[in-house]
Amino acid sequence: MIASRRALLASLLGALALLGCDDGAPPSSTTRSEPWTADPAVLRIAGTGTGIPLVARLADAWNARSVGLPVVVEPSVGSTGGIRAARDGAVDLGLSARPLSPSEQGEGLRALPLARDAVVVAVHPATRVRDISSAALVELLAGRSSRFADGTPATVLLRDRDDTAHSALERMIPALHPAREQAYAHKRFRVLLHDDAMGEAISSTPGALGPFSLGAIVASRLPLEVLAIDGVRPTLAALEEGRWPAARDLSFVVRTDREARVAPFLSFVAGADGQRMIREAGYLPVPP
Amino acid sequence: MTPLRLTTWFRKRMLIVVVLAMGTAWVTLTAGSYAQAHRESVLLCRGEAAHIGGMVAEAIRQRPLLWRYDSAKLADRILELSAAERSSIVVRDSLHAPVVTVGPPLTPTRAIWGRSDVLVGGEVKARVWVGQDAAPLRWRSLAVASISALVAFLLGALLFFLPVRTIRIGERRIASLLSQLAVSWREEERLRIANELHDGAGQALTAARLHLSALKRHATPEVAERLLPITTHIDEAIEEVRRSTCALVPPALADLGLRGAIERHCEAFAGASGLAISCDIDPSIPSAGSHVETACYRIVQEALTNVARHAQADRVSVRLELSEDALHLCVEDDGTGMATREASTEGVGLASIRARAESLGGELSIHSSSAGTRLDVVLPLPPAAD
Structure with a gap:
């Protein structure tokens, strides 16, 4: 009798617990999602949508030359997203419409001026x-x-x-x-x-x-x-x-250990053809 | 008579049952309400997580490689389209790296969480948690518990007092019926004894007295003289038997019925006591059963004796009326009232009247002043046999 009462009580509590349980809090997080390694086949660029049309044009011209690693331009992830992706090595070049913060500069990143928009x-x-x-x-x-x-x-x-x-x-x-x-x-x-x-x-x-x-x-x-x-x-x-003061400077952001990989493409951008293309695209070239 | 004490017996057991029922009702209502509210919150959080999961899945499809780097925009979109001001929202990638964390910080153990897995291409690419502070739910549950306690208490009180009241009423009715039965049995026994005395000892003594009378007529004067004390003793014995028979069962009741017996007694008592007695008896009174009629007759006898002994009255009125289910007897005198006598204690006569009335489930009420005393006696009629 007592055993059956205990079993009944246990069943009741179990049912209530099942009815009331939730999915649990998020477990403690990891600091990095996955280790990024440079893609040996391509150069990836991602960042602010403001500069994507320009960089896409430059990348098309670069890829047409077939002189180095082809450049792939990812959809916009914003300046901060581009800087973080470059920091993590998810991309070779970040594209930012704002200057690097002191903490970002301390993470081994360097900003390379591209154009004024x-x-x-x-x-x-x-x-x-x-x-x-x-x-x-x-x-x-x-x-x-x-x-x-x-x-x-x-x-x-x-x-x-x-x-x-x-x-x-x-x-x-x-x-x-x-x-x-x-x-x-x-x-x-x-x-x-x-x-x-x-x-x-x-x-x-x-x-x-x-x-x-x-x-x-x-x-x-x-x-x-x-x-x-x-x-x-x-x-x-x-x-x-200077009659139109509403402007922002676009820059590439590169991790120092990836500078060698991106150097040929950056040289092309800084070259006469690259600078001309920037102006044709509606941006004001900024000397590197 | 030993009291039944049914109510006390029932109350003790019922109290245990009611307390158990109240406790069960309270626990069930409180726990059920909490579990239901908790369940609803979990489902709400899951629904919100699934909704946000849809946004995350869209972001992943648009930026398969770099979606997590667009977290600031994703957070803005989540804040715009969800109830993030009330909920804490956490988005992690498949390796539990944080992508978006918005909303108020919650203590994991004091929150309710709902989760949704974000599937893209059949693979879990991210997980979304939506949490809500459990404090409002606990407060709500506390309020429900309080109201449940009140409801359980009220129900328990109803569950306890209704049956107890019914049992108490039933117990009174049973006690009344038992008392009436006891009176009935007692009266029947008195009648049987009276009959035995009358038909047995009474007849034998009468026969002996007749034989002695016959013997006396043929006896010498000397023998007749010696028979005289025997005759006297037999006459005394016959008188004793007659008195005992009358004491056991008023013969007038059997001969004249209740109305006639009371009227005759009043007439005889008036003659003996010198009181002016008016007797007003409802002629429609039916036969009320031997024990009720005997009690009524005895009460009239006792009441008149009391008046004659103590009241210093000149006039007495005796009224007997019939209501739907009882006889109402009223004996009223114009004497000095009970205030002049020992008002604080009832005499033997009044106590006897009260005992007779209560033994039949009836009652006695006394109204006394310096202008006289009135006794009102109610005697319930036995229920008519179906």
Whole structure:
């Protein structure tokens, strides 16, 4: 009798425990996912989407020459992703739109300047407006206005909070920063996480405007228009002359032990053909 | 009579059953509620993990080699599309290297976790955990436990007091029935003894007295004189038997019925005591059973004797009425009331009246003042046989 009662109690508790158990907390993590070794057959490049169209052009030209290891350009993983991939050896060259932090510099990484990219306000190609004042831009971002000067509706699109395009534009128009923070806080506008997603969103949304790379528009021949701000049109000349201060510097990031592997490709980029191709792609070459 | 004590017996056993039932109900409600809420949370976390797993799988398909390096964007996307402000979300690659960790930090043992494996090309490429703080669940369970305890207590009280009350009522009815049976048996026994005395000893003494009378007529004066004390003794014995028979069973009841017996007694008592007695008896009173009628008659006798002895009254009224299921007897005098006598204690007469009434399940109430005393006696009628 007692034994059967105990068995019943045990069954009841067991059933309750089974009913209530969860999947368990994540186990303690490992520090690295897997050891990366250099692919003997190719050079891999990954990083910010801003520079991908340019690097893809350079890689195509390099591969066409068939003089060294072929270059493979991976889809955008962002500047930080590119730097980390280079640090781990997952790629041979990272592509960054921001300078290396002191801690990253301490991890045996070196930044090699590639080009300067103008950050512009891109609009849907059907938009008739081609010029906007910085004040009107702030009003749009702050949500106090939702129309362009000609009265047509405007749809603001944002990049993620840490994207370098915003900080570049805010160097030009500081009042954009608080308006943007407010927009994030109120989830006022759609946020795109990659350059290609932003390009597609602007080109497919009538009245859309958002921060974008001039070089990416030119290099990828995207069907987008760019707005002049306060009468200054974003061109390579304006960038070169300093009349368009919204810019960011693209650079390769390489681990010192991989420098020898990438040296032929970097020489090509630094060469006359490479520099010409950078300018043709809508970027301003930066001397190495 | 020894009390039945059914209620006490039942209460002791019922208390154990009720406490066990209350405990079982409380444990079941509390544990069941906690397990159910826990299960729902786990399923919610699993669903959230599967949803995020879909995003991770898409990221892996887009960047098969370098997806984990896009973790910042992946984290942004997870934060945008999930309830990460409430949940802790952990994404690890197949070798448990951290890829994304967002949301509030949780103590592993104080959280509820749901997991989803991210399968791409039939291979587990990543795992997603979604955790929720278990504290709100515990607070909710505490609230449920409190409410369950209250509900269990109320149910237990109901489970305990309802049957106990029913048993108590039943016990009273059983005691009343047993008491009526005892009275009935006692009256039947008294009737049997009275009959035995009347038909046995009484008849024999009467026969002896007749024989002595016949003998006396033919006896010499000397013998007749000696027979005289024998005749006297036999007459005394016959009188003793008659008194005993009357004491056991009032003969008037058998001869005249309850109404006639009371009326005759009142008339005789009035003549003997000098009291003015009015007697008002409902003529529709049916035969109420020998023990009820005997008790009623005896109570009238005792009440009138009490009035004559103590009340210093001039007038007495005796009323007997019938209600649906009882006889109502009222004896009222215009005497000095019980306040002038020993009010704090009942005399033997009143105690006898009360005992007779209560032995039949009835009751006595006394209303006394300086203007007189009224006794109200209720005698339940035995249930009619089906």
